[in-house]
Amino acid sequence: MNNASIKDVAKLANVSTATVSHVLNETRYVSETTKIKVYQAMKELDYQPNLMAKGLRSRKSNIIGLIVPMLYSDTSNFFFMSIANGIETYLKQEGYNLILSNSHEDFETEVEQIKLFNSKLIDGLIVAPTGKDITQYENVFSNEYPVVFIDRIPEGYTGDTVLADxxxxxxxxxxxxxxxxxxxxxxxxxxxxxxxxxxxxxxxxxxxxxxxxxxxxxxxxxxxxxxxxxxxxxxxxxxxxxxxxxxxxxxxxxxxxxxxxxxxxxxxxxxxxxxxxxxxxxxxxxxxxxxxxxxxSFEIGEKAVNLLLKRIAEDKGARNERIVLSTEFVIRGSI
Missing domain, CATH: 3.40.50.2300 (Response regulator)
Known part of the structure; x- marks a missing residue:
């Protein structure tokens, strides 16, 4: 439906037109659950907000999104926070800001977060994926910004990736x-x-x-x-x-x-x-x-954001580079 209106979106999402407007323009707080309903309705109806909103998408925001899977019970969260530190340190040097999101090692939560990022004005997204197969991500990512996966590779994924060996x-x-x-x-x-x-x-x-x-x-x-x-x-x-x-x-x-x-x-x-x-x-x-x-870990973050910013600058072309960083075996007294 190419001629869908804001009223059609509101009706399908079972919310008011004012709520849809607030979601689109971020003029008032709207719960994450309601936002997702609105975005899903927009997608189903192929709703295009307006030329001004579409124009915003063509402008750079200098904002990068990051989704990592951290569990409160796992002290290895330090690994992902070190990656985030590497990303943010590099971004600041380039005049960018970082928005960090935690999927809690849950695929459905990760998908919701990706969809929220799709609705935001971001220039690129870095993800440590929880999905095991790339087919799980069909129709999830927006094509309006580049994506780099870190730490893990879902089966069948051939896009940009930064890993440790x-x-x-x-x-x-x-x-x-x-x-x-x-x-x-x-x-x-x-x-x-x-x-x-x-x-x-x-x-x-x-x-x-x-x-x-x-x-x-x-x-x-x-x-x-x-x-x-x-x-x-x-x-x-x-x-x-x-x-x-x-x-x-x-x-x-x-x-x-x-x-x-x-x-x-x-x-x-x-x-x-x-x-x-x-x-x-x-x-x-x-x-x-x-x-x-x-x-x-810090270098994974640096390499990932370096690759992402290169994609943003290119704005087209192949996005299938795989960077594999060496690990180090540190021998101490336990062997």
Whole structure:
């Protein structure tokens, strides 16, 4: 319906025309739920507000959106905040501002936030996606601004992306453990299906296969990314599988695994060697300090916004660049 009016939008959204006007012009507070209803009605009716509003879209706002998946229970939120810091630091140098939004690791929430950004006057969007397949994003993003994905890649996505090389870092860590004589190495991870988790598992397997060793599926354990889950999985691997080393693919589960080892008076690394993922201050002050795979979080933010601003300047052309940054295996006293 190309001749839809503001009254048609109001009727479909079951709100007043004044409410639609306030949503379009941001002249009064409107709840997020109501905004989404209005935007969905506009999209369904193919409603174009007016030439002035359309003209606004052609002007630069110098505002960039960022959506990251942070959970209150996961201390690895520091990783995404470090990325945001890298983005904002670079943006300020270029005269831009940042709007940060949290999807709480929930896809539906992420989609709602993307739609809200679609209605705002932003120049570009950076997203750490929660969706596992790019088909989930069909008709979600606006074509009026460029998008860069960070940290993760939904299956089938070929657009601009900035990642850390989780696979290579994990491979190097497991290879080192194997060279030290460990063969029963437990692998603890949060839910698989995200490229970050899957790549770390690939690195684990590749190190074994390269040494001509078989991969024991009983030593690979997946669970909720929480302290309690890390504790219980470490208990299973140490008590039942008699592992001599643990590789934990995220920060919060590393805390849980270490808590189990401490509670049971198991010495690191004499009884069980330990490697975590991501480098946090607490890992440096344990006894002994914990070996880790360190991700270049600040640099991920810098590279992502640099790529996004390049797309904004070009305003057209291919948008399929993939930047993969090296991780660093930091060896400390836990192996």
């Amino acid at each position: 989780s696979k290579q870092g994990t491979y190097q860590a497991i290879k080192t453990l194997l060279e030290k004589g460990h063969e029963k190495i437990g692998f603890i991870t949060g839910y698989l299906g995200l490229t970050t988790s899957d790549d770390r598992l690939l690195g684990y397997k590749e190190a074994f296969l390269e040494q001509g060793l078989s991969v024991n599926p009983n030593l690979i354990k997946e669970g909720e990314p929480s302290l309690d889950s890390g504790y219980e999985i470490a208990k299973q691997l140490v008590k039942k599988e008699n592992v001599t080393a643990l590789f934990i693919a995220n920060n919060i589960m590393t805390m849980g695994a270490l808590s189990f080892l401490n509670d049971h008076k198991l010495r690191v690394p004499d009884d069980v060697a330990l490697i975590g993922f991501d480098d946090y201050d607490w890992m440096k002050v344990t006894t002994p300090p914990i070996s880790v795979i360190k991700q270049p």
